[in-house]
Amino acid sequence: MSLPRTPSFRLDGKRALVAGASSGIGFGCAVALAEAGAHVMLSARSSGKLAEAVDAIRAEGFSAEALVLDIADVEATEAAIAAQPPFQVLVNSAGVARHGPAVETSPADFDAVFALNVRGAYFLTRAVARGLLAAGEVGSLINVSSQMAHVGGIDRAVYSATKHAVEGFTKSMAIEWGPKNIRVNTICPTFIRTPLTEQTFSNPERVRWIEEKIKLGRIGRVEDIMAAVTYLASDASSMVTGTALMVDGGWTAD
Template identity: 60%
Template sequence: MDLPQTPSFRLDGRRALVTGASRGIGLGAACALAQAGAEVVLAARSSSELSAVCDALKAAGFNASFMQLDVSEVATAKARIEEAGPFDILVNNAGINRPGPMSAMTEEDYDTVMDLNVRAAYFVAQSVLNGMIKAGKGGSIINTSSQMGHVGGIDRTVYCASKFALEGMTRALAIEVGEHNIRVNTVCPTFIATPFTAATLADPERVAWIESKIKLGRIGEIEDVMGAYVFLASDAASLITGTSLLIDGGWTAG
């Protein structure tokens, strides 16, 4: 009897672009893809952090290079990404939060969050997509959204608006590019210990509240999100598109 074989979780021979790859979740995603066999191109603004990560990946025997890039400078980013492509995998991850009550939010706060989390993410996806379609091999676009793209959060009116927007973009794009065998999904973490959450996680009261909402009772580590990127990038997820993979320890379960 021929038993069904699990499709491969390996990514050998594939090229991946990871934005926001110099630290935090993007660093985790880049390492995960490299460890699964992909060639990774790391993008962020700080070249010193990027080159340190890149050197460490190469020293461990992985295939990595980096691109110093501000993805919110859309025209430049688009040209550089198109030149560096084609890519088989995009982790569209660079993001920011300006927490606070709506009454305290300024236009500058609003624009900064929306410019990076929505506008830049949109045009990074577009830049990679053009190359993917031309190459004709299909591909996987993974947008780092958040559990805050599925529920509201305290002090997060702008951030939630941006991540709900990313969820909408993901679904609409999945409809558009399915015929090219390009899959588009989001990874939606709960609170993960990174520089991004350092201030929130320094407040014991806030930590107690977060841990009370996470059914598994603990804040996430970078390692908790790494497998999701490999899975969504791989053939093991070949019929998965237009959806979200929540890594929220059960926060949104109720």
Template identity: 65%
Template sequence: MSDARVPSAAAAPASDALPRTPSFRLDGKRALVAGASRGIGLACAAALAEAGAECVLAARDPRALEEAVAAIREAGGSARALPLDVADVAAMRAAVEREGPFDILVNAAGMARHGPALETREDDFDAVMNVNLRGTYFLTQAVARGMVAGGSIVTISSQMGLVGGVDRAVYCASKHAVEGMTKAMAIEWGPRGIRVNTVCPTFIRTPLTEATFADPERLAWIRSKIKLPRVGVPQDVMGAVVFLASDAAAMITGSALVVDGGWTAG
């Protein structure tokens, strides 16, 4: 007795050639990386450039930005600087219209002001939301408007966009919002060939997180939650971003690629 759920021989491809893995290369693509002067953002820009993309690095610090561009060029990549504050939406929109269009956007600009929820000040809340949510939202919108032939948008979210954390109510709120934003945009823009995804890293050791890692109690807490035997480093995020930007992820949208060493597994 046949089972209609099992493909028949007649449904098999006419050619018996072995399928080939889609390319992870990004040659001929233009990428905008926000928050690219240091840390995870710089790692993302370096990874995209190594994969062949022409990278525009955006950040607020012109000196750090130029140093990052010089390092990528020295390594053989294509890069140039675009001083930009994503929280200044009007200036950001003008810059994107002037410098675009782009095939790839990586939202890596972010900030955190941690502390007990009962002690959150309005200026702390607004500062985090202006960058992590408002700036990310409107930069994504501005770049997507120019993606007439499709494209890939990757936002560096966080494992804290999927779970909660001590002294991180505002940060978690911003990243949970980014996850919802990503799903909604993926639904709207899918018919236009625009893929929208997030990468959700665990604690990544960068100059900005050294204060956290230097605290013995915090470090013990981090190590107790990560199931693999080490903490994260920027290189752990690089492959994930290249994958989502490339044709190898052509059927992935509205998803969160979790790079957390097993933190959210339980």
């Protein structure tokens, strides 16, 4: 009897772009892809922090370079991606949150969050897909979404709305590009300790709410996302598209 073989999780020979890669989840994703053998282009708005992130990855013997980019600037993003060889892997971890009661949401805050989390994410994903389509190559495009794309949350009406939108365009893009073997998925983390979430964790009431909702009884870590992104980027997930991979400790199981 011949045995089936587990598909490879390796990414040797693949080029990966990680947006929002200078810290937190994005940096963790970049490290994970580099560990799996990809050449990783780290992208973010801050050149200083980005250079530090690239240097740290290279110091471990992995392949990485930097691209200073603000994905909210759609025209500049499209030009930058078009100037590069195709990326077989995209991880979009760039995002912003301006939490507060819905009755206090300002139009400026609403527009700023949507400009990056939805508009920027949409056109970045499209730009990478265009490169793959033009070259006739296959790829895996991953948007870091949130458990808040599937539930609501205190003071998170705008943020939750943006992540619901990401889920919507991800599914539609997956349908459109599936025949070309370009897969599009999301990863939906629970609360992860990063610089972006420190304000939340400084509020004891919010921490109690989070700990009550996460069935595994602990706050998420960046490392919890790293294996998930490697799986979705690799051939191990070659039959997975148009879906959301929940890394939420059981939050949305209710």
